Amino acid sequence: MKKNERPVPLRGIVCLPRWLMISGVALSGACIAFGVGLVVHAALPAEGSGEVAGAIGGAIGCIVGGAGGLFGTLCDWRRRLPATVYLRHVQHDAPHPMWRWFRPALALLAAALLVAALFDQWTLCYPVIQLSGIMAFLAGTIEAIRRHSTRRARAVFALYADGLLEPHDTAAIDATRAQDPTFDADVRAYLQISQQVDDLLLAGLD
Amino acid sequence: MIAETFTAWRERLVRFAAQLLRDRHDAEEVVQDVFARLLAQPDRFDLGQAPEVLLFRMVRIGCIDVTRKRRPRSNVDVEPAAPPADDHIDLREALARLPRDERETLLLTAVDGLGYREVAEILGCSLGTVAARRCAAITRLRERLTP
Numbered sequence: 385m386k387k388n389e390r391p392v393p394l395r396g397i398v399c400l401p402r403w404l405m406i407s408g409v410a411l412s413g414a415c416i417a418f419g420v421g422l423v424v425h426a427a428l429p430a431e432g433s434g435e436v437a438g439a440i441g442g443a444i445g446c447i448v449g450g451a452g453g454l455f456g457t458l459c460d461w462r463r464r465l466p467a468t469v470y471l472r473h474v475q476h477d478a479p480h481p482m483w484r485w486f487r488p489a490l491a492l493l494a495a496a497l498l499v500a501a502l503f504d505q506w507t508l509c510y511p512v513i514q515l516s517g518i519m520a521f522l523a524g525t526i527e528a529i530r531r532h533s534t535r536r537a538r539a540v541f542a543l544y545a546d547g548l549l550e551p552h553d554t555a556a557i558d559a560t561r562a563q564d565p566t567f568d569a570d571v572r573a574y575l576q577i578s579q580q581v582d583d584l585l586l587a588g589l590d
Numbered sequence: 591m592i593a594e595t596f597t598a599w600r601e602r603l604v605r606f607a608a609q610l611l612r613d614r615h616d617a618e619e620v621v622q623d624v625f626a627r628l629l630a631q632p633d634r635f636d637l638g639q640a641p642e643v644l645l646f647r648m649v650r651i652g653c654i655d656v657t658r659k660r661r662p663r664s665n666v667d668v669e670p671a672a673p674p675a676d677d678h679i680d681l682r683e684a685l686a687r688l689p690r691d692e693r694e695t696l697l698l699t700a701v702d703g704l705g706y707r708e709v710a711e712i713l714g715c716s717l718g719t720v721a722a723r724r725c726a727a728i729t730r731l732r733e734r735l736t737p
Binding site: 389390397398474535538539540541542543545546548573577578580581582584585 | 685696697700707721722726728731
């Protein structure tokens with residue numbers, strides 16, 4: 385290992401929170417903007433009062449939903465920022481409980497699409513297609529994010545063990561170790577194996 | 591320039607190749623071949639500020655070629671079981687059974703003088719991937735070595 389290597393900033397390793405935040409803000413912002421557009425549309429002279437009421441209802445839905453999305457995105461962004469968040473992924477590297485629904489939901493979705501296409505029963509199959517599609521999407525997305533986060537968490541952990549995280553991230557992980565003896569024991573075991581491996585490889589395997 | 595680089599890095603390159611190939615003789619041949627190519631075509635290769643990145647990359651490719659010639663392609667190189675000789679034998683076996691990408695990462699990050707950034711350049715991946723592979727490899731070794 386190179387001596388005096390420059391510390392690695394956490395944002396250089398963990399990019400998912402940034403992308404989730406950008407996507408969440410963009411989607412929520414678009415939703416709010418669409419709601420504002422509906423308000424403007426409702427304010428303009430319209431022929432039927434039903435159209436105005438519908439536009440206002442839609443606008444309220446878009447604005448409230450978009451604001452909720454924005455709030456959730458920013459909370460999630462803050463929650464995912466500290467280095468210690470990722471250590472939980474290293475400690476509990478197991479598939480998310482929802483993952484077991486992914487394949488059944490995908491199979492159901494495929495079956496419903498096939499039946500709807502073969503027998504031209506789209507209206508009848510629509511609820512099944514919608515429900516199984518949502519389930520498959522959620523289960524797949526959550527597990528994909530979990531796997532990605534676990535890989536990033538391993539990177540954070542390895543950099544911490546080699547003393548390459550920035551001081552404030554290192555201090556946060558040190559504080560977590562001080563509070564959690566199990567985690568501290570895990571870190572010590574990791575460092576011990578890491579040192580043994582490096583010694584063995586430096587000495588040569590042959 | 592090439593002579594100085596040879597003197598400075600030869601032993602570390604041979605050790606890295608020997609650990610990948612598990613054959614010191616083949617390792618020395620791979621490293622000799624790399625330096626022979628550098629001497630034959632000095633204008634083609636820029637040793638520049640970080641010659642180690644180019645050298646380790648060339649040696650790694652040379653080792654992959656030798657491995658391909660030896661046996662059918664596989665991501666896991668399994669060594670035949672050897673009789674235990676010392677305390678390190680379990681760790682050695684566990685190392686030999688690691689997936690190739692994780693083993694390469696462990697070998698390179700253990701080389702004196704190479705940092706995560708250089709290893710990332712050698713392997714052609716991101717620094718985060720190097721760190722994640724190292725952690726995954728050590729976690730796997732720990733699981734295998736724990737009774």
